[in-house]
Amino acid sequence: MQEKILILDFGSQFTQLIARRVRELNIYCEIHPFNNFPEVDSTVKGIILSGSPYSVRQEDAPHFEFAKHHTNLPILGVCYGAQYVAHFNGGEVMASNTREYGRANLHYINQQNPLFKDVPGNSQVWMSHADTIKRIADNFEIIASTDNVEVAAYQIKGTKTFGIQFHPEVTHSIDGKQLLQNFLVDICGCAQDWTPDSFVETTIAALKEKLGDDKVVLGLSGGVDSSVAAVLLHHAIGKNLHCIFVDNGLLRKDEFESVLESYKHMGLNIKGVNAKQRFYDALNGLSDPEKKRKAIGRVFIEVFDDEAHQVQDVKWLGQGTIYPDVIESISVKGPSATIKSHHNVGGLPDFMKLKVVEPLNTLFKDEVRKVGKALGIDPNILGRHPFPGPGLAIRILGEITPEKVDILQQADAIYINNLKSAGVYDKVWQAGAIYLPVQSVGVMGDERTYENVVCLRAVESLDGMTADWCHLPYDLLAKISNEIINNVKGINRVVYDISSKPPATIEWE
Template identity: 45%
Template structure:
């Protein structure tokens, strides 16, 4: 089977380098709220893996590491190759400053909570339409103690001298604009994404649906696609998009594993029928129950269920000789949580 994993090259994109922050997905959401497409990326990825993206801006997230630790994640060697605006948040700021010759120190005045920031000028593009002084959310143990000579100071708090700095189109802030506790936070992100990166607010869910349908139709052509459905949001949305793109060439498969809620199988199938999406039904109750019989360990059960699903799918596909694609619907948090062991 072939794999579809294309992101629309036509989308102007802001990538978020995830250094292990609890707020990384929130940063991605805030960017998308600006009607700009965003993706969370592991900073260890090779540059060649980003060729499918039309990158117009880069944000470095916060993270729990100490940038002075030799084993801590640093900025990727390709960071400046794209020649696009960059925004470092918290650890992201520290990683940039460390790389560019500044100093980051363990701070006896580490902060967790609100702080009042004082701007040098609210005419700076990053802070346009922001108040001269406003509350921000700090969450850091280390902080920048010395900036490279080429950098300029943009803002400070009483306990954090370098709360915001810049060099050309590289910006760094110690606070977290993505959280609701930071006043003007959405404005700051909008300023970076829409004004500094000069990305028009053109990405919407409506545009995404239409372009996804076009992309699927172009890629799949006259071939058939197998889509396993459960009735949940992930697989249902995937099936709906593919059905609009290729209609009768979509084969949806619902497997009853005998572990469902009462009447759940009938309810799912009827909902798909109401949406005019054809569903193939396989009752594998006896197979699943037999394989799970006497098994107590939860992890062993999980593996048995997964392997049994695969076995049922393989048996089902033998009925066809022209299925070229397998469709899988996955929520974005699942993509992040399924990261490899070397993720920050």
Template identity: 50%
Template structure:
């Protein structure tokens, strides 16, 4: 395995994902992880992530300097490289010119770390500080027009640093650089597969749960459905699936979910109609964080009440994933000052929305996986392709795709508009060309003309994005005729809508969801 020490970068999990693409297990840990803990894990190498700080700041986060005496390869990325330089006797200063976005990498030493990395290729930069003096034993591997030390190495001790971000898709040959570090420098072997994960997860589930009962919050999405199949294989009848219809699902989805689980795979599902209950919790609520918090809390309350009718349960199973955890930023809080190293983007209902008096112990075997890995686990445990390839759908559902207060009228409008979007995408044969496609309802009205009459109705936003992992995303260049057919159908079929607009914002600076 490899360890990534996280200094607050939003891309730390992405580094882990890239390493796992090489079929080597990686794990993200806090930069405060002690040397004793690292020795117990016995990693083949360590990567220091980027971060929002400057190494010369008074309270800049730093790892234990004993890391340099472990005798294993270490690679610093962006802030991680600057920290390596500073701790080993070099210097880092504010750059005359920062460097953000694409930069052409000029290679000075094409061997070792930069083998098969093209000279002049693009690498993604995001830094205001630069290395101004290398520590003893280091040499220059590459530079850019604005950054004299874009890649450095101490070959003898196997210490490496890159000022750019090889983990992002914008970096040409970034994965080649990561492979060089993983295979040739750290001498790892490609033994991390989803088949081995399933075997290990089943062992861990059985050891943790024993003979106790588990209640699964089934939503019908890829994550919870994969978890249901995995848990059913591990503990059989000890698992009870409960589907709570909170009224925020897409059109026809509750019916389809019960058909697949009950009739096709004979996995019993307890159905609870809680639509009125959840809608009542949304009255007067406009803040998206408050929406997520209330929905998360209400989910737990309904589970607690439902479980009392079905018999006592010791564990609650959740399909929490790595991106949920990193975006909720619960892992990098200074225990003494309470300050966050990573900036919280948004709370996820299954991470930041759980009440402190939770009556269950949690089972979250997918917590360290990315979405594409979960899909592969789903295939390994027999999940039907219809669910495996389903687009991601947020736990709070349509409630966070209605900007402002959630009402029954707005839910009906959005549900109908969203159905049109997905129906047209399916008819076009392009469903699997997108990461996500959905509609957003705005709490404003605009003037329109229908049948020679003035209208004053809602606008609907189309959000069609492309992504590999959900950590970054770009708006999709959808065919104009597809956008036209979606727009025509929405304004003609969905009462209360007279305008359709297209969101052409990437992530970052936006997020995939609007709330």
């Protein structure tokens, strides 16, 4: 059984980043909402308590059954997690007169403590808290301090329970990775054996056991996630996997044909289905993003149901759901509420009578690519930018029409082809054009025009949970803008999105 670390999410914006840092150390971890914590079994090696926008002094502060676990397992409380443990075990947390946000230095470190092994004196850390731990109980020991915060880190004597008021998961905490490694490896005893190769081996074995001789229908999109999911399933069940690639009329320019071509040599059992008109009919008159997503998800299911009936005795629907999809679709109290629905997350209608298999639903995007590489998948497929399940429907703000789709496909193709020819495509995590419901005045030749605006979006990211906008060269942006305006009828203005995530999201809808 795969050993793991459980991360209890109290709503911090950094919770996913903690998970990323844990996994970078080749240790498997799972994020669970504080109000839906799983039963702890023998595979759990330790627990990390996240930060939170709440104060432990609030009446509605999130709670955790600390006493149930802290004598059995190592626990690391981060920020709110540290304050929570101190406050409810005889200490005192109060609003601080010397709030710390940003960089600070640990002027005192107990370097004999296992949590701070190989962490140098005066190490820089990143603080982000309004409350502070004013007093700790007698059975707590201070193991690090800053100039302003005496209890920057503590340990409960005689236990493997630790608390830190800074964030080791952010890069501004210079020795944060070392501290996390100390906790995970030395204190929790994790083996650091969770690698792409081990994931492939254990997942294929698990799929064989789970699926047996059952048949699976899987929707291929041409993207990284569905491709890797398909190859994993193919290794497990061979020809019992039936792949369907649906042309929903919302793909990129010429994508339907090129994707089918790219899968020819992969040995996958694949069928292409033209369902454009069904999607356009379902989207007619819809402009609300959630309604568009749900309509597309519904028609996808209907198409799969139609195709599944043509495969005798199919029992499973395979999906390329990845971990950020799952995280963003979990609804918990307060700040961790659902950001948006994902068409490939959640249950299926009763009429479909299919069970769901999601071999990638514990992986972040970069991990999916590493697994794909371990499987020997074509680098051109693994290097493709992420593309949303609802396709161009959520890059056309407002109502969808075939005419708008055609305009955006042309603009997007010019954009992406220029990124590739300029040699920057692989340096960008995700790029796409967005059709805005805005018309502006322009001049073409001797005539005034009143046409539409396209926005270009390009971001740098590791896994899509956070992202920064790309500083593309001005001359490249100018070339792309000129080509779009000169070649795409209906567009007379191009703008560039310089928003990061957070506070914005990568997609506009």
